[in-house]
Amino acid sequence: MSNNLDNFSKAALAGGTYVLAPLPYADNALEPVISAHTLSFHYGKHHKTYVDNLNKLVAGTPYAGQSLEQIIAATAGQADKAGIFNNAAQIWNHMFYWHSLSPQGGGEPPAALKQKIEAAFGDVETCKREFANAAVTQFGSGWAWLAQDGDKLTIVKTGNADSPLTHNLRPLLTIDVWEHAYYLDFQNRRPDYVNTVLDKLINWEFAAANLG
Structure with a gap:
């Protein structure tokens, strides 16, 4: 790592x-999303x-x-x-x-990360759509991840406590889709939670710093 x-x-x-x-920010720093x-x-x-x-x-x-x-x-x-x-x-x-997550999240990824995203997914929007789809379709409790597999980026989902660490992948970002992560704010609207996090809070800078 x-x-x-x-x-x-x-x-x-x-x-x-x-x-x-x-926490890396105040407990109200992610409002109004979280x-x-x-x-x-x-x-x-x-x-x-x-x-x-x-x-x-x-x-x-x-x-x-x-x-x-x-x-x-x-x-x-x-x-x-x-x-x-x-x-x-x-x-x-x-x-x-x-x-x-970051109060200053969303927007465009840093150049080095964006280049890898474009190589793997074509463009940032496609990456976000695939990330969102993994998060929304994870059945029950779990996580969606942007991860690095060798030189290539990939998106995976894991159930319960599992993570890319146990699959020889390098995690770059994650979205928690256990219900307690979003239910007080979004109730059963997991897609709204996921898409709003990706648009407003996702910390591309953290992902770029995690690149191997």
Whole structure:
């Protein structure tokens, strides 16, 4: 992973204990698309619960004090480690999601990223449509991702706590489509949430910094 992602993940670990890393903006900074009310539950309750659960689950085990990426890699696909994997991966996914959004988001991607988007999808609008389609059609809880596969960009969706990290892909951006991410603001209108995030909040600068 790039230094950008390394630094972002280190924020989840302090003195051997997993912590709720601070948001990269104020809790009302994403309004009116995502309300402070939604963030108070999504970040303050859901994300925090994953942190609290992971600390309990890894206490006294070899996983204690390891990076989130190390835990995810070591526990993926192991049924007897599902609780550890789910909570570690959800902490990572949520941190990545917060950074995938920006109050100054939307607009045009930086030049290097735009070039890769055009090579893979033809143009930025097609990329956004495919990204939105992946997010809207993810059945049940999960995530849609813009990811890098070698030199090429791709869009994938994952269920529950899964992420590109377990599929040898490099994540660049994500949209959370668990219902708690949008239900207080958009109710059952997932397409409206997804398209508004892509138009107003998506953090192309973060994606560009994650390029390998």
